[in-house]
Amino acid sequence: MAGHGTQEHPHGADRLCDAGERVYSRAVRRGRVPRRDAEPVPCLLELALLHPDPDDMDFLVPTAPQEVMTRLLRGMYDEVSASHRRVGSAVAAYERYAGLGGPVRLPAAAGEGSAIRVLDGLSRIQAAMDEATQACRTEVLTVQPGGIRREHELSEGLPRALALRARGVRMRDLYTHVARHGQGLLTYLELMGDAVEARTLDEVIDRLILFDRTVAFVPANADRTMALELRHPALVEYLVTVFERLWRLAIPLTAPLPDTGIEGISHRERSIAALLAEGHQDAVIAERLGISVRTCRAHIARLSETLGAASRTQLGVRIAQAGLDGPPGADGAAAVSGPGRGSRTAR
CATH class of the missing domain: 1.10.10.10 (Winged helix-like DNA-binding domain superfamily/Winged helix DNA-binding domain)
Structure with missing residues (x-):
């Protein structure tokens, strides 16, 4: 059944076939549908958009649309994390091979000014971030994973944030719900005033910083000693879309x-x-x-x-x-x- 359904309905949960959309919509409106209604569209069961009603196995109940969105975003998170790991492995492999034959220069396409630049080392990452901060004029979007933000981390970034505020730059930040319990973050709120907004989610993707929707920074390895500077319009636009979808799902920091x-x-x-x-x-x-x-x-x-x-x-x-x-x-x-x-x- 699973294989047959997959061949006839080769799509994911983000784009249902017409028949599947009709049955799923009916299930959402009515609360459940007879199991026989879903037989022509096995994709709904395969994608877990419908599941058996525990009170009556002859009926199927729908997975909430909110949960479907959460699954899709979680899938994006997994894909981005896997890409980060592959980039880190590729850079490590390059360093190993480069060391075998003496000094080797990177091709021009991967050097300075390219659409995707690997920043190796904290000092180089910081220099690139400072450059992007100085050039920023309208907006900064960030995703900050982990728990409570350490006060020294917030203090280190405060001068850059104040400089952005002085130029009228707006900032929006996403954190996990746990960050609500950090006093440092609340103090930061008072210092920055209306220049910064934050919302929280149960989970967020890995660290992301976007300047003026033209340049993005993401980690390239687990310990964040390498990063990617992205200037390719399609990649940056994709990351902005991910941020905006998470933002709509998140809860304002001041709301319970x-x-x-x-x-x-x-x-x-x-x-x-x-x-x-x-x-x-x-x-x-x-x-x-x-x-x-x-x-x-x-x-x-x-x-x-x-x-x-x-x-x-x-x-x-x-x-x-x-x-x-x-x-x-x-x-x-x-x-x-x-x-x-x-x-x-x-x-």
Whole structure:
């Protein structure tokens, strides 16, 4: 069935066939559809856009559109992360081969002024960032993964940010929800005033900085000692699109996180429950949410206690029964899906 459906419906969740779109739309409007309605469009089951109704296996219920968007963005994140790893491996391989035959110069196409430039070393990265900061005149967009921002990191970037504000540059920043608990970020808010806005998500992509929608910087290896400077219009436009989609899903820093609707379970614990339901290990969950493994395990222990689960297997069942296996914060995301600028926040 899976292979047959894939041949007849060769598409992803981002572009359904006409028949699949009709059935899925009907399922969203009515809350469920008979299983026989989905037989001509196996792509809906293969892409997990429909799944069995636990109360009546003859019917299928739709995956929420918000969850579909979350999956697509998560797929983008995985693709970008994989590209970063491949670039890092390629640069490391070049260095090994270059060392075998003495000094080797890079081809002109990969040198200064090219559309994609590899910046090797923190000093070179900083110099390129300073140059882009000085040239920036209208807008800076950033994605800041990880947890609470260290105060010394914010202090180091404060002079550049104040210089941008003095030129009337607007700044928008995305963080994980955990960053809300950092006093340094709140202090930064007061210093920058209306020049900077920030929103938060359960998860964000790897670090990204965009200047005037013309140049972007992304890490090229895991320890961020190498970076890519991107000036190719198509690549920069793609990254801007990713940022804007995440921005629409995010929640203003000054707005409260949406309530989970389940007594005793916090928003963060719901986020952890959704990732557990996907089969992720503790270390992966901690990294994606910007918390420590120890904190992650403490939340999992509280989840188990609240849901009455005696084992990890039983916890997975309880999570599904409680409806915690979907993406959290859908209501909060919808509340800010309108105009892009609304809250005075910090980066």
